[in-house]
Structures are given as C-alpha cells and as structure tokens.
Amino acid sequence: MPIETSGRRPLKTRDWPFFKNLAAWLARSGATPNGISFMSIVFGCGAGALLAATPHVDGWALRGCWLGAAACVQLRLIANLLDGMVAVEGRKGGPVGDLWNEAPDRVSDAAIFIGAGFAAGSCTCLGFLATIMALFVAYVRALGASVGVGQIFLGPQAKPHRMAVTTFACVLSAVFPSFALEGAGHSVTIIKIALAVVIVGGVITAWRRLARIATLLREKAR
Numbered sequence: 001m002p003i004e005t006s007g008r009r010p011l012k013t014r015d016w017p018f019f020k021n022l023a024a025w026l027a028r029s030g031a032t033p034n035g036i037s038f039m040s041i042v043f044g045c046g047a048g049a050l051l052a053a054t055p056h057v058d059g060w061a062l063r064g065c066w067l068g069a070a071a072c073v074q075l076r077l078i079a080n081l082l083d084g085m086v087a088v089e090g091r092k093g094g095p096v097g098d099l100w101n102e103a104p105d106r107v108s109d110a111a112i113f114i115g116a117g118f119a120a121g122s123c124t125c126l127g128f129l130a131t132i133m134a135l136f137v138a139y140v141r142a143l144g145a146s147v148g149v150g151q152i153f154l155g156p157q158a159k160p161h162r163m164a165v166t167t168f169a170c171v172l173s174a175v176f177p178s179f180a181l182e183g184a185g186h187s188v189t190i191i192k193i194a195l196a197v198v199i200v201g202g203v204i205t206a207w208r209r210l211a212r213i214a215t216l217l218r219e220k221a222r
Contacts, residue, residue, distance in 0.1 A: 008088070009153050011160075013081055020089075023082050027090030033083040037100040040079035044108025047072035048115025051170075051191075055120045062120065066174035069115075070167045076108050077163050102142070105159065109134040112166060113198070120173075121180060121189035130195045133202030134162060140209040149216035152209045157201030165201075169194030 013019055026036070050069040054062055084101065087093035110131050117127010137157060144152040155161050173179070173190045181188040 008084060009151075009159075011081060014085060019078075019081060019085065023085035023089060026082060027086050027092055031086060032094075033087035033090075033092055033097055034094065034100040036079050036083040036086060037104045040076045040083070041104045041107050041111075043072045043076040043079060044104075045111045047076065047108075047166075048111035048113075051112070051115035052118040054173075055118070062177050063174040066170045066177070070170035070174070073112060073163050073167045073170070076112075077160065080105065080159075102138075106135060106138065109138070109159075109162070112163075113195070116166065116169075116191055116195055119191050120177075121187065122191045122195065126192060126195040126199065130198040130202070133157075133199050133206070134159075137202050137205050137209070140206050140213070144209065144213045144216070147213065147217060149213055149220065152212050154208045154212060155201075155205055157198055157205045161201065162198050165194050165197050 047069045050065045050072065054065045054069075057065060087097050087101075113130040113134060114127050116122060116130065117124040119127075138159070141151050141153060141158075144150055157165075169190050176190065179190055
C-alpha cells in the first residue's frame with residue numbers, strides 16, 4: 001500500500017546509482033535542498049511559459065517549445081527527487097524543509113497546467129480544471145497525514161503520473177504539431193486529451209485517497 005508516514009513518496013528512481021551519485025555530488029558541492037526546490041519552481045514556470053508560447057510560433061520554433069516544455073517538466077521532477085535525497089541522504093535538511101518540499105510543487109503544478117491551457121490547440125478551461133484537480137489531489141494526500149493516518153500516494157494521477165501524461169503529450173505535439181480530430185464543431189488535440197486525462201484521473205485519484213483515509217480512520221477508531 002503506497003503510504004509513508006515519513007512523507008516521502010515511494011520512488012524507485014531514488015535507488016538508481018546515477019541519482020544517488022548526483023545527489024551526493026550536490027551535497028558535497030554545497031547545494032541546499034531548499035535551493036534545489038526553488039529550481040523546481042523555475043523549471044515548472046519554464047514549462048508553463050513554453051507551453052503558453054506555442055500559439056505564437058510555428059515551424060521548428062513550435063516543435064522546440066513543445067520539446068522544451070517536456071524537458072522542463074522532467075527537470076522539475078528530477079529537482080523534486082534530488083531535494084529530498086540531498087536533505088535526507090545528504091543530511092542537509094533544515095527546519096523549513098517541509099515547507100520547501102510542498103509549496104514549490106503547488107506553484108509548479110499551477111504553472112504547468114495553466115500554461116497547458118493556453119497552449120496551441122488547447123482550452124483554458126481545461127487548463128484551470130487540471131490545475132484545480134492537481135491541487136486537490138495533493139491536498140487529499142496531505143490530509144491523510146493531518147488526520148494521523150499517513151500520506152496517501154494512491155494513483156492513477158499522482159504527481160509523477162500527471163507529469164508523465166504532460167511530457168508524453170508535449171513530445172507527441174512536437175512530432176505531430178498539426179494533429180486535430182474535427183467533429184461537432186470542436187477539435188480534439190493531443191494537449192486537450194492529456195488535460196482531460198489529468199482531470200478525470202484526478203477525480204478518481206482523489207476519490208480513492210479519500211476512501212482509503214476513511215477506511216484507515218475507521219480501523220484506527222476500533
């Protein structure tokens with residue numbers, strides 16, 4: 001069951017030698033977990049800006065914006081991974097580490113999905129709905145800890161899954177920038193499909209997490 005009372009998301013990549021060595025090097029080089037967390041905001045906002053720029057460019061510049069956004073999304077995730085590793089494994093955590101672990105993620109989620117709502121072929125309403133769902137799913141995860149049953153990392157649209165969907169959509173949009181299915185006066189594009197997956201998956205994820213929290217609270221009360 002993906003629950004960790006320590007607040008750390010279960011990640012297989014944390015055991016990869018490359019990231020272990022990179023985190024150790026960052027710790028030796030004087031990098032701080034909070035500084036790495038701040039870089040995750042930079043990458044998240046960069047992804048959002050590149051997505052929002054896609055309606056204003058064409059040709060290779062358009063493809064570059066899509067691919068740049070995909071790269072920034074992944075760099076955001078890597079920064080999220082490394083800040084915790086430097087804090088815990090590198091023993092450089094501080095008294096405000098928990099704040100820096102959570103707040104930048106919410107900024108990055110909002111920047112990425114709002115930017116996606118303004119992307120070429122997208123819909124601003126879908127972008128804002130995806131942002132709301134991302135924030136609500138994260139809230140429900142933290143709610144488990146606040147009521148004493150631990151953080152609940154159930155999917156299918158936890159942060160890594162949301163970012164995987166977004167990255168895949170960006171890469172596909174770079175390869176097929178003109179893709180659109182027309183029908184009933186509406187066009188269905190790759191980025192719209194991705195945002196719809198995030199929204200619907202977010203509803204399912206929030207429901208599963210709330211149900212799991214309720215079950216754990218009942219068990220705890222017995």
